[in-house]
Amino acid sequence: MQAKIPLRRKLHLGFRHMLYSLRHTRLSTVIILILLTAVALVSLLPIVYVICNAFKPLEELFVYPPQFFVRNPTMQNFTDFMYATDVSTVPFSRYLFNSVTVTLTTTALTIVFSLCCAYAFSKLRFPGQRALFDLITIALMFSPEAVVITRYLIVNELHIIDTFWAHILPHLALPMGVFLIKQFMDQVPDSLCEAAKIDGANEIRILWSIITPAVLPAVGAVLIIAFQNVWGDITTSNLYTVSESMKALPYFINSLTSGLTASSVARKGATAAAGLLMLLPNFIIFAVLQKSMIETMVTSGIK
Amino acid sequence: MQKPERLPRGAKARETWKQMKESWIAYVLIAPFMICFCIFIVGPVLSATVLSFTSYDSIQPPVFTGLDNFTKMLTKDVVLMKYVIPNTLLFAVVVGPVGYALQFGLAWMINKAPKKLKKPYIMAIYAPSIAGGVLISVVWQVFFSSDRLGYLNDILLNLGFINTPVAWTQDKNWLLPIMMMVTLWSSMGVGFLSLFAGMQNVDEQLYEAGKIDGIQSPLLELFYITIPSMKPQMLFSAVMAIVNALKSGSIGVQLSGQNPTPNYAGQLIQSHIEDYGFARFDLGYATSLSFMLLVVTYILSRVCFRFLGTKEGE
Numbered sequence: 001m002q003a004k005i006p007l008r009r010k011l012h013l014g015f016r017h018m019l020y021s022l023r024h025t026r027l028s029t030v031i032i033l034i035l036l037t038a039v040a041l042v043s044l045l046p047i048v049y050v051i052c053n054a055f056k057p058l059e060e061l062f063v064y065p066p067q068f069f070v071r072n073p074t075m076q077n078f079t080d081f082m083y084a085t086d087v088s089t090v091p092f093s094r095y096l097f098n099s100v101t102v103t104l105t106t107t108a109l110t111i112v113f114s115l116c117c118a119y120a121f122s123k124l125r126f127p128g129q130r131a132l133f134d135l136i137t138i139a140l141m142f143s144p145e146a147v148v149i150t151r152y153l154i155v156n157e158l159h160i161i162d163t164f165w166a167h168i169l170p171h172l173a174l175p176m177g178v179f180l181i182k183q184f185m186d187q188v189p190d191s192l193c194e195a196a197k198i199d200g201a202n203e204i205r206i207l208w209s210i211i212t213p214a215v216l217p218a219v220g221a222v223l224i225i226a227f228q229n230v231w232g233d234i235t236t237s238n239l240y241t242v243s244e245s246m247k248a249l250p251y252f253i254n255s256l257t258s259g260l261t262a263s264s265v266a267r268k269g270a271t272a273a274a275g276l277l278m279l280l281p282n283f284i285i286f287a288v289l290q291k292s293m294i295e296t297m298v299t300s301g302i303k
Numbered sequence: 304m305q306k307p308e309r310l311p312r313g314a315k316a317r318e319t320w321k322q323m324k325e326s327w328i329a330y331v332l333i334a335p336f337m338i339c340f341c342i343f344i345v346g347p348v349l350s351a352t353v354l355s356f357t358s359y360d361s362i363q364p365p366v367f368t369g370l371d372n373f374t375k376m377l378t379k380d381v382v383l384m385k386y387v388i389p390n391t392l393l394f395a396v397v398v399g400p401v402g403y404a405l406q407f408g409l410a411w412m413i414n415k416a417p418k419k420l421k422k423p424y425i426m427a428i429y430a431p432s433i434a435g436g437v438l439i440s441v442v443w444q445v446f447f448s449s450d451r452l453g454y455l456n457d458i459l460l461n462l463g464f465i466n467t468p469v470a471w472t473q474d475k476n477w478l479l480p481i482m483m484m485v486t487l488w489s490s491m492g493v494g495f496l497s498l499f500a501g502m503q504n505v506d507e508q509l510y511e512a513g514k515i516d517g518i519q520s521p522l523l524e525l526f527y528i529t530i531p532s533m534k535p536q537m538l539f540s541a542v543m544a545i546v547n548a549l550k551s552g553s554i555g556v557q558l559s560g561q562n563p564t565p566n567y568a569g570q571l572i573q574s575h576i577e578d579y580g581f582a583r584f585d586l587g588y589a590t591s592l593s594f595m596l597l598v599v600t601y602i603l604s605r606v607c608f609r610f611l612g613t614k615e616g617e
Contacts, residue, residue, distance in 0.1 A: 028521075047432070050442055112335075124326060126322065132337070145553070146573075146593060149589050169343065172339040172343075173339040173340045206538045207332075226494065275438065275441035293496060297536070301539050302538040
């Protein structure tokens with residue numbers, strides 16, 4: 001068994017090690033590290049702030065001058081916003097249910113649609129292929145925000161206003177999904193598919209049991225992007241739904257903050273708690289899939 | 304799915320038709336996505352193009368008015384000329400090229416950092432883009448809040464820079480800079496990751512070969528080896544920068560809580576479109592603005608493709 005090193009000794013060793021490595025790094029690296037750390041801190045500050053505020057008890061939210069860090073953490077804010085029924089007529093759980101249902105469905109469908117479409121573009125040959133893929137590449141820079149009005153008119157014409165379809169269908173048109181998976185798939189050697197074809201596998205089978213396992217990183221990246229796209233989306237709730245019971249979580253959080261000033265503290269904690277709840281899934285998914293994301297981005301280039 | 308309307312006449316058309324029939328499975332596979340794509344992306348773009356030549360109030364059917372909307376844009380819309388266009392240009396330049404340079408710089412620095420630290424830095428810098436929308440309402444409104452409990456006011460009051468609290472997001476001098484800052488903060492997204500990944504992936508041997516050929520300074524290395532090797536990723540990320548600038552168009556409205564923004568200080572083209580479309584129901588004019596925005600975006604993208612696109616034989 002290893003002998004236990006006392007903490008002081010450990011710290012001392014750690015410090016010595018740090019000094020040693022500092023002395024042996026180039027000055028430029030040190031400057032880079034200082035700059036990066038500064039940027040990283042600025043980036044994270046607002047997020048730390050939300051986390052702190054979410055756990056602050058009422059009196060700490062009120063205190064002047066305002067405090068950044070939380071001293072006596074409490075869960076009060078989380079229970080508060082869940083029962084904050086006075087801002088809306090439907091309970092919190094309904095927004096949560098809508099958001100979860102819509103997000104899961106949309107993300108799953110996006111992945112399936114993108115996989116099928118990317119497979120056709122990457123491994124099959126058909127007339128119109130080149131033109132259609134160029135169209136998708138151009139559409140990468142399409143942001144729904146640019147044509148918000150005609151998009152609304154189309155959703156209206158389809159008579160899906162105030163239904164789950166309005167939440168799901170517009171999000172499925174995600175050119176990025178097809179693009180990223182297709183670019184990644186291009187690296188998978190065609191010989192794999194041909195070998196399977198000789199063995200008598202049909203296209204669906206090749207896609208499912210040979211290609212999909214090979215492009216899992218790209219699927220992970222698309223999962224992140226599709227998830228974020230839907231989970232945090234407020235436009236759908238604002239424009240495509242009418243009744244309160246069809247709206248999603250971001251809308252609820254926004255209604256908590258609307259008209260909020262720092263002095264109306266009653267809601268400040270609840271808002272932060274709700275915001276944190278909103279952010280958590282995003283962070284967890286990204287942390288888990290970070291590697292796939294970077295791997296996919298290597299092939300993301302437009303040639 | 305694509306099917307020719309009439310029977311193919313020439314041999315070439317017949318050949319294409321035969322190929323199409325043979326590869327029916329490909330069309331089936333792309334169908335689900337392409338249908339959504341056509342309805343929700345191609346559809347809105349086409350109808351914006353058509354409606355921009357009409358007068359339409361969403362109740363009466365649209366009436367064709369030729370170039371009236373565009374004349375109005377150039378001659379009658381004072382707000383557009385005086386506030387919206389200058390604001391949008393400034394915002395676009397800062398969030399677009401400056402943001403892009405920032406992303407590139409950060410990606411480059413992370414690439415130079417020791418291996419163990421890369422992951423935490425990436426996480427920290429990417430995080431705001433995940434948080435983006437939610438945090439605008441939760442954090443920034445409180446941070447820039449108009450009374451003493453706002454963070455910025457508190458800090459500046461304590462340091463003695465100001466004597467009375469400033470209503471940051473209602474102030475016409477401050478709204479636009481704040482919008483740009485918040486957008487930049489949350490813009491290190493997919494494009495940034497792509498740049499980083501592209502840099503990581505540059506062949507080490509190229510650097511070694513460069514050293515032998517006498518490339519000494521890191522700056523030369525950057526221009527002669529790194530950038531040429533990662534052009535595709537740079538193009539992708541440039542496209543993402545354009546998208547990001549477009550997406551954040553209504554951030555002024557989100558921050559100040561009103562449309563039009565106070566004194567039109569944070570009025571960007573997006574908010575202007577929404578103002579005309581959803582508040583004044585002048586859909587014809589609103590879509591003509593959308594149409595112009597699309598045209599400008601398209602031109603910008605062509606410029607990016609021109610500079611960063613991989614040419615034949617490269």
